[in-house]
Amino acid sequence: MKDWRYWLAEQRGTLLAFGIFIVMFAIYSGNHPAGFTANVVQTAANKGVLLAFVAMAQTLVVITAGIDLSVGMIFTLTNCMASWLVIGTGLETAFGVLAVLGTGLVCGAVNGAIVIYGRLQPIVATIATGAVFFGLALLLRPVPGGSVNEDLADFLTGRFFGVVPASLVALLVIVLVVWVPFSRSEFGRAAYAAGSSETAAYMSGVPIRRGKFLAYTLAGLLAAIGGLFLTFFTYTGEAAYASGNAYTLFSIAAVVLGGVSLFGGKGSAIGAIFGALAFRTIGDLLFVFDFDPLWQPLFQGVILLIAVSLGAFALFRVRNRLEWFL
């Protein structure tokens, strides 16, 4: 059999997202006043990886046919936390980073426990836990402020060898350390199986509960990594409701652009990363074409609307009208 065809069919969403990103980035850097330089790439990468981390987090949950509307709030909470803890000597900073990542894991585990063992609908449960996480963030940072270990921050937001953006390398490392082992493990397969058909997966003895729980927990971890990087870029912590909500929204947009099915069981975090980078680049296109920044929210909204409407093309393939109703 032709293996590459199966591979191509499976990766179609990811490749499409990759293509969109390349085209968008070419337009972006082509029209940027400074052109395609290391500086432009670094700035774009730093903005893009934040959303990429949150989008990866969202992907893990969406694969299980759930949704995590609290990722943006975990992102905000860990940002506030990092602005207190990731500071001081090398050892203190290391402990701070571990504490922040641990918080993310706990947040994700709480979501997972409520959804899987509490048997609540993910959408309502994560809206409610999102309120709790935002409350905690506000408790930590009633007003924006704090600081971060600037040596570490500059190292991770700078460039390696003068060309390679460090944040992209960090993203690659996280993909290799978190996503690749997860998606190839028994639990990763269980997460996919649960998203594809929970009943069938259950009947086949797949550990769906542990798979889904791990997906939610790792989603918390990835959102926390995003929050950590936000602190590295801004040097401060801020409990901003609007920004947390925006990241949740954009993560869903990135996931859709990245070819991950919202019905679960299909797609990969790699696709979502390219979806996130593409979404960010589209948002930044306005700047290189000298539009009023006021138009940016509308532009992003319309892109989002178009992206989600693309799924409607599948309707043309429907032969039996009963297939309208899933």
Place this chain on the structure above:
Amino acid sequence: MSETTLGGIAGRMPKFLRRADPAVVTAFACIVILLLLGSLYSRSFLSPEYLLQQLKVASFLGVIATGMMLVILLGQIDLSVPWSVATGAMMACAAAAYGPVGVALAIPFGVLCGVAIGLVNGIGVAYLRIPSMIITLATNAVAQGLMVVYTGGFSPQDSATAAMRYLATGFTIPGVPNAVIIWALIGAAMVFVLTRTSFGRAVYGIGNRERAAYLSGIDTRRIVLIAFAVSGGLSAFGGVLLAGYASKAAQSMGDAYLLPSIAAVVLGGTSILGGRGSYLGTVAGVILITLLQSILSVMQMPEAGRQIIYGVVIVAMLLLYGRAPASR
């Protein structure tokens, strides 16, 4: 064993209690407990003035939650509430700036803008088969974008018309705020539609199993479209009332209504999967949430603590009676 005990208790209860949904009874019981707890803190919690004031504040959420309930009964969700509310408020105030005709048409114009958002949602969900969670998030973003462009990023300077202020804060019947009357009228209309019309039966039918509803001859797509349009319109109307209450519109005025409206509907025993729930439950949920917010603010709980308690209470109450059946 527990079932027989419950049956024994139910057997001794009056008929109307036996027929009631346990979720609705729990929600009302929680309201009473909250009031008692509040009265321990301050005696004024049981005064008629305080209760009426709470009902008035609840009526804004009540109007918005009514639309949300219609959509949730279909098994869908409307996440475009925040900017439907803000759009309704801003457009009504904007219309008021265009002379006497604008003032007269302010309220219908605001509501129509909400209906337009709802129609886009409805077309997306019903005809393009996009998951409602996604399309409503997208229209929310578009509505936000439009309003940001329109207002230039600041809160608009136009103020609410006298009619809007009268609807939100005036008194037609002495002692009963107009907002409460409006909520009662909308609620009565909703109860009528849900229980006495074919549209209402179709909504429950689609919520239970859309495929079966379609096969029994219901134009399910039209019903879904109408439900989303009504939801958008009611959200915008809630925004119009809020603008009348605050006498102007603001950028993020709707943000505080998304979670409460969903929570009110779900706490009132309506299944988030659709097809099951009563309007009485939504009323209980709305009052419960308003009281909770009010008590937390009277106790001078900071915003952070309020958000935390709020989220915890919603999860706890859902764990009490909103759980899905185990997959066995």
